[in-house]
Amino acid sequence: MNLDKYFIKGELIPAVVQEESTGQVLMLAYMNKESLAKTLETGYTWFYSRSRQQLWNKGATSGHLQKVVSIYSDCDDDTLLVTVQQTGPACHTGSHSCFFNEIPLEENKA
Numbered sequence: 001m002n003l004d005k006y007f008i009k010g011e012l013i014p015a016v017v018q019e020e021s022t023g024q025v026l027m028l029a030y031m032n033k034e035s036l037a038k039t040l041e042t043g044y045t046w047f048y049s050r051s052r053q054q055l056w057n058k059g060a061t062s063g064h065l066q067k068v069v070s071i072y073s074d075c076d077d078d079t080l081l082v083t084v085q086q087t088g089p090a091c092h093t094g095s096h097s098c099f100f101n102e103i104p105l106e107e108n109k110a
Contacts, residue, residue, distance in 0.1 A: 001040070003033050005077050012048060015080040017090065019097075020069045026090035027098040029058075031080065043068050045082060064088035 006013050012030040019026050029047040031039070035055050038046040045058040045066040059065035066084035073080055091098040 003036055006036065006073060006080070007033055009078050012050070013078060013080055015045075015047065015082050017045065017066065017082045017084055019086050019090075020083050021085070024097055025099055026066075026084070026086060026096070036080075039068060039071070039082075045084060058090075059087065062088065062092075064090065066090070 011032055013032075013036070015029050015031050017026045017029065018024065029045075030050060031046070032048040032055075035046040035048045038055065038057075042057075045068060047056055047058060048054075049056050065087045066082075067087075069083040069085060071080055071082050086096075089096050091100075
């Protein structure tokens with residue numbers, strides 16, 4: 001499979017990771033062509049760490065693996081939605097999802 005069309009705008013593509021059983025968004029990470037290819041090849045998520053400048057297999061150290069159920073690209077082929085079966089917490093903090101810090105909405109003062 002030619003993956004070039006996903007990397008026309010840059011070397012990295014954002015990947016939104018969603019839990020299959022709940023629909024909850026677990027995390028956002030980035031993939032490069034190599035990590036997307038490894039994800040497709042192995043059936044488990046691989047990402048590119050922008051801070052470490054290297055590939056990482058989600059859960060390889062913690063055991064909190066993400067088995068890929070499906071991958072969809074958006075209408076512009078510049079963002080991926082990766083649906084997974086999550087083992088354990090997805091967040092490095094131990095939270096199930098990385099999205100747990102709610103930002104309160106201001107009340108309408110009008």
